[in-house]
Amino acid sequence: MNVVFYLLAALTIGGGLAAVLLKHLVHCALATTVAFAGLALLFLQLDAQFAGFAQILVYIGAVAILIVFAILLTRGSELPKGGVFSPSWFVGLVIAAGIFAVLAWAVLESVRAVPQQTAIPDVTVRDIGNALVGRYVLPLEIVALLLTAATIGAVIVAMHEKERPKP
């Protein structure tokens, strides 16, 4: 385990924590962006270059912007009256801690079965392209449909409704 890994891990976790704990919504959105970036770097360290760049493109370039837009459109800059945390926040915390405990337990229990070191895979974009239209063509088409449907759906959902005459 090298230092880079710890740094990147800290960055990501810190970004995530900040995203969850900050009061101001825009700050949360920016913290999320930091988390996304940390994750992209982690992908790069794992020799999944395409995934890392895709992460930066899609998540930071689209999703984070989207989130910011949504915050702006819903006046998220105003602080709500009842506080930002829900009244039963402790229950949520406990459950999340429980999830982490269970997952960590699972990981530590099964870690012996995994090999220590493997060879660095040699993956080119050409290989990914071949795989996309070869082996994974069906998921590709389905995801294309999905994206289309999601686009149309999002437009419809968020559209201004025409004024209907009141009966």
Add this chain to the structure above:
Amino acid sequence: MQESAAFTPQFAASTITGLLWLIPAMPMIASGVIALLKQPRRKTAASLAIGSLSISLMLSLVAFCHVVAGWAHGSVVREFVNFTWFRFGTSTVDLGWILDPLAAIMLVMVSFVGLLIFIYSVGYMAHDENFTRFFCFMSLFAGAMLGVVISNSLLLLFMCWEIVGLTSYLLIGFWYQKPSPAAAAKKAFVTTRVGDIFFLLGIVWLYSQTGTLLFYNHGVGSLEGLALVNLLSQHAGLGLSAAGAIGLLIFAGAAGKSGQLPLHVWLPDAMEGPTPVSALIHAATMVAAGVYLVARVYPLMQIGAAPHGTTAALTVVTWVGASTAVFAALIAVAQNDIKRILAYSTISQLGYMMAGLGLGGVAVGMFHLITHAFFKALLFLGAGSVIHGCHEEQDIRRMGGLRSDMPLTFLTYAIGMLALCGFPLLFSGFWSKDGILEAAKHWDISKGPFYLLVFGALLTAFYMTRQVCYVFFGHWRGHETAHESPKVMTLPLAILAFFTIALGVIGTPAWPWFHAFLENRTASFSWHGFAEPGLLQLMLASSLVVFLGLGLGWRLYGDKSPKPEAPDALERSAPWLWAPLRDRLYVDELYGVTVIAFYAWWARVADWLDHRIWGGIVAAIAWLFGLWARFNRFLDVNWVDGGFDKTCEELSSGGGLLSRLEGGRVQNYLRILAAAVVALVAMLIWSSRP
């Protein structure tokens, strides 16, 4: 009272005997047809009734001639036709009819007198609106009476007897819209019922002892040798043989129908019916049915008698008859209704007939029955003519002087009255009554009946004179003038008057044709008949008694015309005697206090039982059911309905509870999801540990 000679029965039934059933059947069929007629058709009804009875009369005459022819040849005529009605097991119940001298004479008398009365009724009931109903019932009565006469089976006789009683009830209560005829009809029916119960007991006993109810049946009938010996040998307690006991039970039925002493109370009240009814039923025929019944079963009552002795049954018959004769005659003295006097007179004469049967045998009693039928019918029809002429007035104190206003009625009425009194020599009543007195005189058991009967003759003459004086002598005390009746009513009177005189001829001691006919002996005309010892003295004595009665009556009532409100002559002289006689010697009151009071008390007890006990039980059961119903309802409402309702409530509140799981808050959903994931993963890891 002589034992019949050895029989040489003639069994072959002739044609007329085969057709004998038509005689009662014709009037009954006529009655049925009249009942079914649509509208009141007077002419049709009257012609049907009279026509059918005429046919019966003709057939009766043919039968009578046949029997007379047989008798003249010296053979015993007893022809019968029997048939089985139904079987049960090995026993059978047979019915049948018989033609013998007794039946032949009764057939002719009933149909002839009946026919005359029917013709009379056409005039008498002309103003009544129920003309057709009257003839329907009269026809039915005539048919049933003829049935009683010819029946060879005690059962068939009883059935016709009951029909006769029914028609009597219907005819007494003919004007049922008024209360008194309806009550009188009920009284008649109930009183004769009492007698009929004993009659029925006698029938059942006879059947159980002898196994047959037929009178004559080729030697095995109940009145023939074998059965009689059997009955004689059985003892029935009280010193009676079975024969005697059965005979007395049958006599009880006859006593009810013929108005003997304790059961006579219905006859005077039966005068509420129309006068032709009184004439036919309560003078000539139905009341004579009882006498006829005793004559029919005479062998039963007579068996076991020593020569010149008598049986216990016949002794009872004699005493009952004699006392009835005097009792009724006493009451008749003090009555003021023209028909009631005649009713009591009828009861008295029926007593004479019964006494005659007991003292002298079948012929003696039957002769008086036949003569009485004619002159009593004559008297009743005459009374009806008087009532009709006096515009429905029936109280003799409001009549008078009808001798000049209604001469024909007076003449025929006088003939009947003298016959009833027993005026010597010329009238049939004298000869028949004398026959009874002679038999009484020779009765060895006691002379009591003789003196009673003589006293009765005196009373008869007295009260008849009183009645005739009140009605026909003196001057008119009524409201409107009286008028003579039309020919259709006076013609039967004349015919009856003729026979009242003529019948005397066949019963005199000089030529006792009647007695010989009934007893299957020969009869020849001979003046030596009068030479019997004591006969002439008896005739003289009875004539004196009659004259004494007539004289007493004339002296008290003569040609006087007492005012209706004034007390009677006898009442003035002997008021202590008058009051009980006028009040009918309190017999009705006695019954009212004892029998009727008991019955009313019993009815009250039964009513109380019904109300309290049975009603209480029913009410208790109803209450129990109500309780059960309420309990069921409680179960239904609280448990069934309630349970169901509660279940539904629980379901909906449970649903309410469950719906809290769907709070609509997304974060709650997420929490639950996450918690579930934790749990599942934990389970998974736990179970896959090595």
Add this chain to the structure above:
Amino acid sequence: MTTPLAGYLLVAALLFAIGLAGALVRRNAILVLIGIELMLNAANLNLIAFWRFGPHPEALTGMMFAIFSIAVAAAEAAVGLGLVISIYRHTNITELDKINRMKG
């Protein structure tokens, strides 16, 4: 952290738990969506880590899975935020605990 894989997995698990906590604890709807995105990213990290340290990385299975996951996550984020905006437009509310019209 005995193996690099375990390290990556633990990081992913921690990120997942943080994302879940955020989704459960915060009131604002957009922050719930942020939490969900973090969870998805944690899952992606898991996938890539297993691809890298698992057998046959030349089959590209893990990478492909992750790429598709990113695509789907993007679509889902778009639609979800569209919904949040729409709800805000109707009810002027962004607090999730106030939106319970779908309750039973």
